[in-house]
Amino acid sequence: MPGVSDCIEMLDSETKAAETPxxxxxxxxxxxxxxxxxxxxxxxxxxxxxxxFDVTLPRFDLMAQLDKAPDGMTLSDVSKRMMVSNGNVTxxxxxxxxxxxxxxxxxxxxxxxxxxxxxxLGRAEFRRMASEHETWIADLFADLTPKDVRELxxxxxxxxxxxxxxxxxxxx
Amino acid sequence: MPGVSDCIEMLDSETKAAETPxxxxxxxxxxxxxxxxxxxxxxxxxxxxxxxFDVTLPRFDLMAQLDKAPDGMTLSDVSKRMMVSNGNVTxxxxxxxxxxxxxxxxxxxxxxxxxxxxxxLGRAEFRRMASEHETWIADLFADLTPKDVRELxxxxxxxxxxxxxxxxxxxx
DNA sequence: CCAAATTGTTTTAAGCCTAAAATGTTTCCT
DNA sequence: AGGAAACATTTTAGGCTTAAAACAATTTGG
Numbered sequence: 001m002p003g004v005s006d007c008i009e010m011l012d013s014e015t016k017a018a019e020t021p022x023x024x025x026x027x028x029x030x031x032x033x034x035x036x037x038x039x040x041x042x043x044x045x046x047x048x049x050x051x052x053f054d055v056t057l058p059r060f061d062l063m064a065q066l067d068k069a070p071d072g073m074t075l076s077d078v079s080k081r082m083m084v085s086n087g088n089v090t091x092x093x094x095x096x097x098x099x100x101x102x103x104x105x106x107x108x109x110x111x112x113x114x115x116x117x118x119x120x121l122g123r124a125e126f127r128r129m130a131s132e133h134e135t136w137i138a139d140l141f142a143d144l145t146p147k148d149v150r151e152l153x154x155x156x157x158x159x160x161x162x163x164x165x166x167x168x169x170x171x172x
Numbered sequence: 173m174p175g176v177s178d179c180i181e182m183l184d185s186e187t188k189a190a191e192t193p194x195x196x197x198x199x200x201x202x203x204x205x206x207x208x209x210x211x212x213x214x215x216x217x218x219x220x221x222x223x224x225f226d227v228t229l230p231r232f233d234l235m236a237q238l239d240k241a242p243d244g245m246t247l248s249d250v251s252k253r254m255m256v257s258n259g260n261v262t263x264x265x266x267x268x269x270x271x272x273x274x275x276x277x278x279x280x281x282x283x284x285x286x287x288x289x290x291x292x293l294g295r296a297e298f299r300r301m302a303s304e305h306e307t308w309i310a311d312l313f314a315d316l317t318p319k320d321v322r323e324l325x326x327x328x329x330x331x332x333x334x335x336x337x338x339x340x341x342x343x344x
Numbered sequence: 345c346c347a348a349a350t351t352g353t354t355t356t357a358a359g360c361c362t363a364a365a366a367t368g369t370t371t372c373c374t
Numbered sequence: 375a376g377g378a379a380a381c382a383t384t385t386t387a388g389g390c391t392t393a394a395a396a397c398a399a400t401t402t403g404g
Binding site: 228229230256257259260263264267282283284285 | 359360361362363364368369370
Binding site: 046047050056074075076079086087089090091110112113114 | 351352353354355356362363
């Protein structure tokens with residue numbers, strides 16, 4: 001019969017797990033709900049970007065990163081920020097340079113490094129899309145009160161920290 | 173100078189938006205944080221599935237849907253549940269039938285419909301993966317208290333409802 | 345100095361994913 | 375019955391994504 005002591009022993013999660021299979025159904029449900037929310041919103045944003053501006057979500061995301069960096073970013077920077085693979089960025093950038101939204105040049109000081117920036121066209125188009133994008137997001141979250149938003153921010157920060165810790169445990 | 177009345181007027185978000193450009197920075201930050209959390213966890217799960225079981229996340233997700241439906245599901249059902257396109261499911265199923273994890277047959281009563289089920293092999297492999305998967309999730313969320321989990325569940329349910337409402341507004 | 349390790353990027357091979365059009369089947373409506 | 379609408383799935387064309395290997399340039403440690 002489980003009691004208060006479980007909560008204390010559980011601080012050391014290794015030892016006990018081997019003995020009795022824990023019930024992690026709540027966390028699993030939470031993960032599925034988190035994933036559902038994100039997928040739902042992401043799909044909605046993707047569709048609106050395509051319909052309104054004929055642009056893909058990854059292209060928009062990449063431009064968003066560059067808009068915050070007037071002096072440009074290296075491909076690695078972008079890859080880390082967007083949390084996607086290096087090779088992914090290479091292809092994305094290629095297409096955006098091709099369409100005239102990005103400017104790519106090799107760093108003067110380190111010939112391995114490629115620095116990319118928004119072109120004038122790229123920046124103008126991004127700003128136009130971003131302002132509309134912001135209203136979509138506001139609308140998607142419209143039923144949350146300011147307090148809800150604050151609380152979600154706090155809990156998601158905690159979630160992110162927890163997940164990063166767990167990831168680091170596995171891959172130190 | 174903004175005051176209390178803004179909070180009240182804002183209940184009708186349409187009218188005011190046209191006059192003064194609102195500040196939706198908070199919602200935007202929330203969305204980015206939500207996306208970061210999901211991407212982080214999803215990447216971690218994807219990597220572990222690949223390393224431990226040499227299986228992709230979409231394959232695992234599809235098997236998870238079928239595990240909950242002993243009598244099988246139609247491709248449309250799966251597509252709706254997974255929130256992915258029909259064509260996507262077709263290909264995914266094809267590969268899983270090929271590898272012997274799924275059984276696909278045309279419905280007796282409606283020749284348009286394909287019913288898919290886990291095979292014995294598929295179910296066994298899924299169960300094996302799922303139990304380990306559950307511990308990963310628990311570990312990723314380990315720093316959240318039971319209260320945090322409950323609160324996140326509540327707020328994400330509210331978020332989902334809000335987003336669905338917004339999506340329905342656009343596409344009635 | 346120079347070989348080894350590290351870093352930044354690209355390439356490769358395979359799979360995932362979408363939107364839209366096409367195909368085949370059933371239902372609905374008169 | 376018979377044509378139109380609705381439905382389930384597949385196909386198509388193109389883009390996204392990853393992991394791993396390959397390549398190129400720099401840094402590091404004898």
